[in-house]
Amino acid sequence: MDIKFSDMNRMFRPRSVAVIGASDKRTKLGFHVMKSLTKGGFRGKIIPINPGSEEIMGLKTYPSITELPFEIDLAIVVLPAKMVPAIFKECLAKGVQGIVLITAGFKEIDDPMGADLHEQLAEIVNEPNVPVIGPNTFGMINLHANLNASFTPEFSLLQKGVIGLVSQSGGMCHLLSFLAVRDDIGFSKIVGIGNRLNVDFPEMVDYMMQDPDTEVIALYMEGTDEARRLIETTKAHKGKKRIIAYKTGVGDIGDQASRSHTGSLAGRREIYSGAFSQAGILGLDSVEELLDTAKAMAVSPLPKGPGLAVLSSQAGPGIAGADICQVAGLRVAPFSRKTQERIDEILPPLALRVNPVDMGPAWYDSEATVGILRAVMGDENVSGILLFMMFASANVDSVKGLSFLLKESNQTKPLLTCISAPPGIWDEQVKRYEQAGVLVNFPTPERAARVMINLNRYRDLVK
């Protein structure tokens, strides 16, 4: 098998899509796939295939793919497993460039018929080298092409962005996306690789590495029989794009469940962990950490060294952030003399003016906050900045000054923040800063600190 970027790209940017098993019944996946395509804004041709219908969602429906009077780039298949081999043959005869096979019931089931079917399908597609996403998947989404080739129309609520997600679990893709919709985190592509007929992690990593819309590659992994090939593929692209992974299936329970889920044993995390490091993949420990880190990776420069400034409008969050970073080996280091002198000019003597800085006394004074931030940004001892500010109506003025970032920031050092306020106060402003890429905001100081640690870990991995 030898699925390359050029093969895959035809599938992710199709001119026409056929839905084999399209339906107008809400209880059928073929209904939801049609809704995803039609509501998702796809500009190419959408062709429902169903011998029992003449029209689905206002679109002319054909009895089979073989009888279509035009070419099909992508076929999405949502028919029962045992019908799929015949359908695949029809697809190939028609010259489709790729298939998304949503149907479950292949090698993840106990019945050996499932594994047999899987092998049959592999034989059918491998010689002509047609890439297949699935089986046993929700599908895939290419947001930049407005292509929602999945049974979940709500993926189209996501913003276009630079994070490419490849996942062995549809549940995790849904969860990550729902969280991302709420937080305005954008994606390039989301791909549920399911049972991986011929498109596995190595193929997807290779594709995403060459995909101009993707800057950060995020993997959710339970287990793969292709671990060695994944590592080799990643090494070949090492340092080209940032790549992070969350791997589950650490205990024997999870491991066993993973086998039943998509047909692969998960394997011990320790083994993966070492291999990940070698290959320049940053291993992470939860859905939240994967999303937080991806979000920062998408816009932040990497810190050049472990020196860190912690600036907080209230001492408590600063202490919490400094704690975590120090335990992880970052240096909440003394500022340069010039920086310290500048801060001493700005803050009164009763303030905690050394790193971590308690900017409390500058509460009402946005000039002071800006002055401190500027001084610290220029300090050669500082490679990354954590900035924490809790706002309410009493001190809302002091965040205004941050708008200087929109003009001045040269983005040579990561600025990770926890700027928090009650609903309505400054939410929009903080979003604006985020969208401009001048800071990355997190709901708690600990989560911001954890991501700063991860940016440092990643720098060490790829240096």
Add this chain to the structure above:
Amino acid sequence: MDIKFSDMNRMFRPRSVAVIGASDKRTKLGFHVMKSLTKGGFRGKIIPINPGSEEIMGLKTYPSITELPFEIDLAIVVLPAKMVPAIFKECLAKGVQGIVLITAGFKEIDDPMGADLHEQLAEIVNEPNVPVIGPNTFGMINLHANLNASFTPEFSLLQKGVIGLVSQSGGMCHLLSFLAVRDDIGFSKIVGIGNRLNVDFPEMVDYMMQDPDTEVIALYMEGTDEARRLIETTKAHKGKKRIIAYKTGVGDIGDQASRSHTGSLAGRREIYSGAFSQAGILGLDSVEELLDTAKAMAVSPLPKGPGLAVLSSQAGPGIAGADICQVAGLRVAPFSRKTQERIDEILPPLALRVNPVDMGPAWYDSEATVGILRAVMGDENVSGILLFMMFASANVDSVKGLSFLLKESNQTKPLLTCISAPPGIWDEQVKRYEQAGVLVNFPTPERAARVMINLNRYRDLVK
């Protein structure tokens, strides 16, 4: 010093409140305190004190507390530090029952004048035994009395609930509250103890243990000189109410910052950790974990044993949750024969029907989900249930059945969930289940799992 529940209760449920240093200028804290009181819905008398004003926010303003023609239960003081001793004397002469001293600039500053002032104040209030919250605090809030005695009006956005928060950091109280407002988590009281003139953690724990509005006591702690007394106080109430704590200041940087923050060295977390366990206080590691755990503690029964059921509509989240719990020593154990037979009737053979259960094949069938949940709830091998469901339009019907919980659940086992969906789909329904106390929902499976582990840890602490 001997501040007891009866002394404190007069302050938390005052009939009249004087704001000494009230202002109608937005740049003054005295303005925001007035706004908090007036907008917070406090039904008692609010009296602004300011010799330069006749009226503030429509309320008659008096030049000093001594000249008032009526009694004052609570005085809130927002004047510069050096004026405070004289004001305290006036307050005592007037017979106030408690003081919230917002002013900073006491023993947290380098200048020895600060420590001197602190001692002066202590001498003034200690003999008459008048409790003082602060100095160096944002104040305190008693939501059940609609009393917002702080400089942050937005605390009044919080719902009334059973969690009492005592914190050494105002920043952390603000952060926790802003997160809680978004997630509809209710509080009874929020108290920023600041520099702790005579009300420290032991006094507040003793008070909250007797406070009928509080069921869960949450502490944020940097350091206290009263650690031994806190442990003794907590032990004396052990098992009466649930009590959890987040302690920062683990590294030397955080420790030093903590001293500068509220005048106490933080001390090593390990020492606290052991003492916490002895006293039946559950130690936690982040703001998010504190809030997540408090939220569950407020409504959930404790699991009777380590046996855990993991039910997931999609395998991935179930694997992630099972992993974490197993590593922490919980048992994702085989079901009883009766339960397993019932599940085998409900789910087709191709499903993963053992614990952790992949309910995927029951996607469209809310009866199936309910049947499995009921069977597991009645299983003697199961003491706690993790339920994960990712919803989108294709499978939204299957959550409907959960409404049986509203009628039937006897709440003998904790049910922690990650029910996630795009905005608009089922959010309200999940909130309704939460408000009825039949489940506790979290944004990710890992956070739900972490809380299940914490409920188990807590059971072991207090058994």
